[in-house]
Amino acid sequence: MEPILTKYVKQPGGASLDFYMKVGGYEGLRKSLGMTPDQVVDVVKQSGLRGRGGAGFPTGMKWQFVDKKSPKPKYICCNADESEPGTFKDHVLMERNPHLLFEGCLIACHAIGAKVAYIYIRGEFYHVQQVLERELAKARAAGLVGKNIMGTGFDCDIFVHRGAGAYEAGEETALIESLEGKKAQPRLKPPFPAVAGLYDCPTAVNNVETLCNVPFIITEGAEAFAKLGPEKNGGPKLYCISGHVKNPGVYETSMHTTLRELIYDPKFGGGIRGGHQLKCVIPGGSSVPVLLPEQLDIPASFDGVASAGSMLGSAGLIVMDETTCMVWAAQNLLYFYKHESCGKCTPCREGGDWLHKLLMKIERGDGEMRDLDLLLSVANNIAGKTLCAFGDAAATPVLTTIKTFRAEYEAHIREGRCTLPASWRASHPVLAAH
Amino acid sequence: MSFHPLMEYGAGHHQSARVLPEEGPAFQFTAANLAKLEEICTRYPAERRKSAIIAALYLAQGQQGYITLSAMRAVAAAIRCSTAEVEDIVYFYTMFYTRPMGKHIVMVCRTLSCALAGAERVTETLSKELGLRPGETDANREFSLLEVECLGACDRAPVVGVNDDWHECQQPEAAKALIDGLRAAGAGSLTGCHLKVAGE
Numbered sequence A: 001m002e003p004i005l006t007k008y009v010k011q012p013g014g015a016s017l018d019f020y021m022k023v024g025g026y027e028g029l030r031k032s033l034g035m036t037p038d039q040v041v042d043v044v045k046q047s048g049l050r051g052r053g054g055a056g057f058p059t060g061m062k063w064q065f066v067d068k069k070s071p072k073p074k075y076i077c078c079n080a081d082e083s084e085p086g087t088f089k090d091h092v093l094m095e096r097n098p099h100l101l102f103e104g105c106l107i108a109c110h111a112i113g114a115k116v117a118y119i120y121i122r123g124e125f126y127h128v129q130q131v132l133e134r135e136l137a138k139a140r141a142a143g144l145v146g147k148n149i150m151g152t153g154f155d156c157d158i159f160v161h162r163g164a165g166a167y168e169a170g171e172e173t174a175l176i177e178s179l180e181g182k183k184a185q186p187r188l189k190p191p192f193p194a195v196a197g198l199y200d201c202p203t204a205v206n207n208v209e210t211l212c213n214v215p216f217i218i219t220e221g222a223e224a225f226a227k228l229g230p231e232k233n234g235g236p237k238l239y240c241i242s243g244h245v246k247n248p249g250v251y252e253t254s255m256h257t258t259l260r261e262l263i264y265d266p267k268f269g270g271g272i273r274g275g276h277q278l279k280c281v282i283p284g285g286s287s288v289p290v291l292l293p294e295q296l297d298i299p300a301s302f303d304g305v306a307s308a309g310s311m312l313g314s315a316g317l318i319v320m321d322e323t324t325c326m327v328w329a330a331q332n333l334l335y336f337y338k339h340e341s342c343g344k345c346t347p348c349r350e351g352g353d354w355l356h357k358l359l360m361k362i363e364r365g366d367g368e369m370r371d372l373d374l375l376l377s378v379a380n381n382i383a384g385k386t387l388c389a390f391g392d393a394a395a396t397p398v399l400t401t402i403k404t405f406r407a408e409y410e411a412h413i414r415e416g417r418c419t420l421p422a423s424w425r426a427s428h429p430v431l432a433a434h
Numbered sequence B: 001m002s003f004h005p006l007m008e009y010g011a012g013h014h015q016s017a018r019v020l021p022e023e024g025p026a027f028q029f030t031a032a033n034l035a036k037l038e039e040i041c042t043r044y045p046a047e048r049r050k051s052a053i054i055a056a057l058y059l060a061q062g063q064q065g066y067i068t069l070s071a072m073r074a075v076a077a078a079i080r081c082s083t084a085e086v087e088d089i090v091y092f093y094t095m096f097y098t099r100p101m102g103k104h105i106v107m108v109c110r111t112l113s114c115a116l117a118g119a120e121r122v123t124e125t126l127s128k129e130l131g132l133r134p135g136e137t138d139a140n141r142e143f144s145l146l147e148v149e150c151l152g153a154c155d156r157a158p159v160v161g162v163n164d165d166w167h168e169c170q171q172p173e174a175a176k177a178l179i180d181g182l183r184a185a186g187a188g189s190l191t192g193c194h195l196k197v198a199g200e
């Protein structure tokens, strides 16, 4: 498939407004402003566009739920928090195609009747924020953002809002709390953001890549978008491939592409580096179950990956070769989850720490066989028992690695050490202080 | 004590670790920073100044290098909220520092993709080179060494952040070169984190 969202990312000057205008930029906005908001929502619904932030929820439906009759202002919040381990696609879109995002934000605002879109960007993306601010100023000067856009009477502003280091700020209600100047802790739902979101006003929270798909849908039509991929998995998709592959990077293709192609095809990951063998892959950022080499002949679509018992999530493929110790990998991820838990609910706040402590105990060589059941018990008492999906995400690395690689855990416990070379931490107990 | 019958849990763990912030030198925003903050506040509805609290803390940190109780009071006054609300933000988000940091804050990403590429050894070699454990700052405040979570550039692992700049594909063996480069040329010695585009 010809890239659509990333077609010009390697073009010198490709991020500038001049270049964007030369290749038909803001035509989707122009066209959408000639349509009623309901028509825009309908086209997006017909296209079948599903959210690219993790859950794959239909975007048109999300916009339709926004309470348009409410007398309050409406808001678009663009989720540019991109903190899921193994995910770096929004980074590329914002750095190399910022106007596509602005155009998507403006169309979304028109569709739900919003006058402001906030782009919530993670604090660490300072260099990306500089690009956004610079290009936003140009779009504003060109009358594409602000008052009376393109002379149509449509007023809409876009502001970049910088976070300050919190994975949980990516959860949509936590993002809203953070935007309001509070700790990034999720809200109890309902009410959903569509009814009471930012400043208690009707709000739609959309991922960067999701919004970047909207201009194409408007200019080329719902059908052209849908037929790019399998049924219900239409449009172009960005995949982030990292770990033990020859060519890590961001690749745009259709969701017909299989996981095996993404990992092995020279156009994409290019296979496993250094003559090693594939051990397993986490297909959707760190929060989803691992898949084994024999499970890869499935389309890397929302439904394809779900049928194999995992999730497409943020489409971040973390590829691991046979030298990777699964106890170590689980331990690495649980450190992340214990560190990033927002602390609002007990199972996640306490349980993540317990899981990490137990994994460290096994890593150190002090593990006992009963620790495996304890790990499963604690993980199962987190999953499904928390306020937000972070709890399930934190339990997953433990549940999935024990399920798939139990023998490796047992060997670890029996031998009192890692039997694989990659577990550097296990062989350096002094630095394993965490 | 433990909530789980089988879980032996370290004694004292549930004691609050609350530490009161340091008063620090008297802090006042510069006029330029106050003006900048007012501009940022216009991005939000007038009664929602609190949305600018993170921005205000960045300005304070930019001015003084770290956040003290005195700075928190100045932020609270500018945002028109309580000092406790400011404190909440400072301690929740990882990018605010409550003690003086080194001129170069070296942050090694330790999450899975970077770890698969050897991030733990990057930390180890930097730690040896600088004589610092993660979390520490040297006596003459030249360097701080930190471990951070996924920075969103995992294809260029291991990633090391230095203040607001990034350095890609940091090999453990090159730790000394990274430190020497920072000493000699500051951020100019880093690769940055940008898609390499020929001719740009």
Ligand SMILES: Cc1cc2nc3c(=O)[nH]c(=O)nc-3n(C[C@H](O)[C@H](O)[C@H](O)COP(=O)(O)O)c2cc1C
Pocket (backbone or CB within 6 Å): A050, A051, A052, A053, A054, A055, A056, A057, A059, A062, A079, A080, A081, A082, A083, A084, A167, A168, A169, A170, A171, A172, A173, A205, A206, A207, A208, A210, A211, A388, A389, A390
């Ligand atoms: C713990 C957690 C972290 C999340 N982090 C992100 C993130 O960094 N970026 C993102 O777009 N969505 C993230 N999400 C998903 C959002 O909650 C939300 O579903 C998404 O922004 C909706 O946009 P979409 O419909 O366009 O996908 C996260 C969810 C959870 C539970």
Ligand code: SF4
Pocket (backbone or CB within 6 Å): A168, A185, A186, A340, A341, A342, A343, A344, A345, A346, A348, A349, A386, A387, A388, A389, A390, A391
């Ligand atoms: S599950 Fe974890 S991250 Fe989510 S609200 Fe509860 S404590 Fe916070």
Ligand code: FES
Pocket (backbone or CB within 6 Å): A085, A086, A087, B109, B110, B111, B112, B113, B114, B115, B149, B150, B151, B152, B153, B154, B157, B158, B159
């Ligand atoms: S794991 Fe280091 S940047 Fe993502």
